[in-house]
Amino acid sequence: MRILLVKPHAQLLVPIRLQEGFLHLEPLELEIVAGGLEQEEEIKILDLGLVKKDQFTTFEKTTKLWQPDLVGFTGYSTNISAIKKLAEITKTINPNIITVVGGIHATLLPEDFYKSRIDIVVRGEGGLVLKEIVRRYKQGEPLFYDDVALTTQDPEFMIKAKTEPPAYPQVDKIPLPRRDLIDRSRYFCIWTSSDSGRLKTLFPQVASMRTSIGCAFSCSFCIIHHLMHRKYLQRQPIDVVNEIASLKEEYIYFLDDEMFLNNQRCQQIAELLLKRGIKKKYISWARSDTIVKHPEIFKLWKQAGLSTVYVGLESMDEAKLLEYKKRLPVETNRKAIAILKELGITLHAAFIVHPDFSEADFRRLEKETLALCPAEVSFTVLSPSPGTTFWNENMDKFICDPYYYYDCMHTILPTRLPLKKFYRHFSRLTELSLRANPLRVNKIKVPVKDFIRAIIRGTKYIISLQLIYRDYLPKKDD
Ligand code: B12
Known part of the structure; x- marks a missing residue:
């Protein structure tokens, strides 16, 4: 399965962008999520913070060219509007691509993705969750489960979204990051x-x-x-x-x-x-x-x-x-x-x-x-x-x-x-x-x-x- 993991950058980008001239850290959250997936999956990490040109154009080109089955987004609250727009672009290219969002904002306020082009909202630690979603996809089972992976298709989405974030798993169960998936020199x-x-x-x-x-x-x-x-x-x-x-x-x-x-x-x-x-x-x-x-x-x-x-x-x-x-x-x-x-x-x-x-x-x-x-x-x-x-x-x-x-x-x-x-x-x-x-x-x-x-x-x-x-x-x- 082809999985594209994406980290967008902020919308009002000038000061954040310039701040990144002093410090740009690797997308560890996506490396950990990738670390949980099976070896057989084809995974690409796209850090849009590294892209000098318009992030939406770069994303569109990559998605059209690479044709992923699933796109997973991460982001802080400052990235939410960008994520929604990127999900929109994904579905326009191919409505069958599964769109997943995880990270800080998705964990705290999953309801913000209601009626967006995001299919699944992952709350909390994601290192083991995406693996489970992929397994379910391959087996033809429903992709959402418990209070961890919610889908906007679920009639109870808004009720579940208002519940407390799920507990973290034991730390020793969290996978090690796939550091090989990025250009470390950046x-x-x-x-x-x-x-x-x-x-x-x-x-x-x-x-x-x-x-x-x-x-x-x-x-x-x-x-x-x-x-x-x-x-x-x-x-x-x-x-x-x-x-x-x-x-x-x-x-x-x-x-x-x-x-x-x-x-x-x-x-x-x-x-x-x-x-x-x-x-x-x-x-x-x-x-x-x-x-x-x-x-x-x-x-x-x-x-x-x-x-x-x-x-x-x-x-x-x-x-x-x-x-x-x-x-x-x-x-x-x-x-x-x-x-x-x-x-x-x-x-x-x-x-x-x-x-x-x-x-x-x-x-x-x-x-x-x-x-x-x-x-x-x-x-x-x-x-x-x-x-x-x-x-x-x-x-x-x-x-x-x-x-x-x-x-x-x-x-x-x-x-x-x-x-x-x-x-x-x-x-x-x-x-x-x-x-x-x-x-x-x-x-x-x-x-x-x-x-x-x-x-x-x-x-x-x-x-x-x-x-x-x-x-x-x-x-x-x-
Ligand atoms: C280190 C750090 C930074 C670093 C950047 C880190 C990086 N990797 O690029 C620096 C110092 C640059 C920074 C800057 C900022 N930061 Co900061 N930062 C942090 C800190 C301390 C750790 C973040 C981190 O990398 N954690 C490690 C990763 C592995 O954990 P994670 O992100 O939670 O990811 C896991 C799960 O969420 C989930 N998951 C995440 N993504 C996905 C995606 C999918 C598909 C799935 C399935 C699961 C999943 O699985 C992951 C695997 O373990 C957090 C506090 C925190 N605990 O989150 C604040 C925090 C994220 N930062 C925050 C803020 C506000 C900022 C700034 C806006 C502030 C500023 N102006 O300086 C900027 C924005 C920068 C930007 N580019 O947008 C806030 C965000 C609040 C919010 N509502 O979003 C936080 C939460 C601090 C706080 N205590 O409030 N930050």
């Missing part, structure tokens, strides 16, 4: 830290991996607790280390929501890496309170190759941390920053810009950004995610089509400052963050061509942020 992440003061490249080829699923917290802006009910599923240390050892890339990005929650597990992984002499470099996310509780784990991980830790600091304002339900004080953020600095691990600080920011709030955040120096610093605009309580509470306030604009850069809530001014300040934050960047501060040597590439991409990105306000202006044909 995936990279900007790497600004170096212990030797020099880097062979600023944009190394990077592999991504997942060692745990879920998070024990329930921050208001996050969807994970809605998906997993605060369950935290963990892979065995030996299993994690074996996968790391099997990767040909030297640089690894961990996609876990919060990898370090279980300090004992993380200690075992680091010890195994050191014992087996596996020398790679890692990026991971961690909460600031995890770093503060277990600095010794980060010390050990530094020895094992941990280069950069992304920390959702979110804010340095007590009231905002409370509003976001972070369940930690600003002091913990400050302690975590100090610990990483002392250990020589690069901090990537992620801040949330609140739509109600005044000019004074922006200035305070500018100061905090510069004070972090040296650190990578990034910013998103507080945006309720579809499927969260936060979204439901704000539904009457949206200033635009919240699905189309949801990318955490375009605000969907009203801003206190006029939009033009808001985005001037927002882009200035990114501009300032470049001054705090470790590359510049630590005078790390990189090839000139990479340096120029970073400057050009950075400048384009900053300008695109400044111009976001234009996306809200009425179009000529409106």
Whole structure:
């Protein structure tokens, strides 16, 4: 059977597209789904984020040429309108092609695909589900089952769609990703830290991996607790280390929501890496309170190759941390920053810009950004995610089509400052963050061509942020 697995890119693409100039990770979700399928299937992964031209034309050409029996789409909420359009194109080419959608949005809000050209909506972990759908297809059985794979043909679709997402399977049952199905040279992440003061490249080829699923917290802006009910599923240390050892890339990005929650597990992984002499470099996310509780784990991980830790600091304002339900004080953020600095691990600080920011709030955040120096610093605009309580509470306030604009850069809530001014300040934050960047501060040597590439991409990105306000202006044909 011919199976085409597709990852679209966002609709309002300019800032996201330019963001991808610094980081473009492999479509691990589709590799895992492919990993569950039988060897005999013919599988193609199409990452439309890599396509320079119009994604719809590329998809149409590929589908006509390759003639799949089934097309499987993945996507975040920001990709939903693109997925619906791609499903439409699929059915126009050949109405017999089965269209399946999975991923974050499909899991949370399957009802959004009602009456679309999607046949089956898969909720939750997909590594074993597509295999079952394919088996049923071959046996001539109904393709939908339980609360995992729903079909819009089912008269009870809307009732089932409103139920809780299905429980995740045991982590050791989730298949390993089929990494061979993609052109690995296309995936990279900007790497600004170096212990030797020099880097062979600023944009190394990077592999991504997942060692745990879920998070024990329930921050208001996050969807994970809605998906997993605060369950935290963990892979065995030996299993994690074996996968790391099997990767040909030297640089690894961990996609876990919060990898370090279980300090004992993380200690075992680091010890195994050191014992087996596996020398790679890692990026991971961690909460600031995890770093503060277990600095010794980060010390050990530094020895094992941990280069950069992304920390959702979110804010340095007590009231905002409370509003976001972070369940930690600003002091913990400050302690975590100090610990990483002392250990020589690069901090990537992620801040949330609140739509109600005044000019004074922006200035305070500018100061905090510069004070972090040296650190990578990034910013998103507080945006309720579809499927969260936060979204439901704000539904009457949206200033635009919240699905189309949801990318955490375009605000969907009203801003206190006029939009033009808001985005001037927002882009200035990114501009300032470049001054705090470790590359510049630590005078790390990189090839000139990479340096120029970073400057050009950075400048384009900053300008695109400044111009976001234009996306809200009425179009000529409106
Ligand atoms: C790493 C990450 C990123 C990476 C990109 C990762 C990548 N692979 O390309 C970066 C940092 C670039 C990023 C950017 C953004 N991200 Co992000 N990201 C994540 C994170 C932490 C992990 C995602 C991941 O790859 N997980 C691993 C894969 C294997 O798991 P999975 O996607 O769930 O897939 C499984 C199942 O869902 C299912 N499945 C998935 N697809 C399919 C398809 C089929 C056919 C089937 C059958 C099954 C199936 O099976 C899969 C196999 O295990 C998630 C949090 C999370 N836990 O999801 C946030 C998350 C997905 N991101 C989010 C957001 C908002 C963004 C941004 C919009 C924010 C921003 N402006 O920076 C951008 C958008 C980028 C874009 N290109 O569109 C939100 C999305 C919320 C939503 N409602 O959609 C999340 C959920 C964070 C959150 N806590 O709210 N992100």
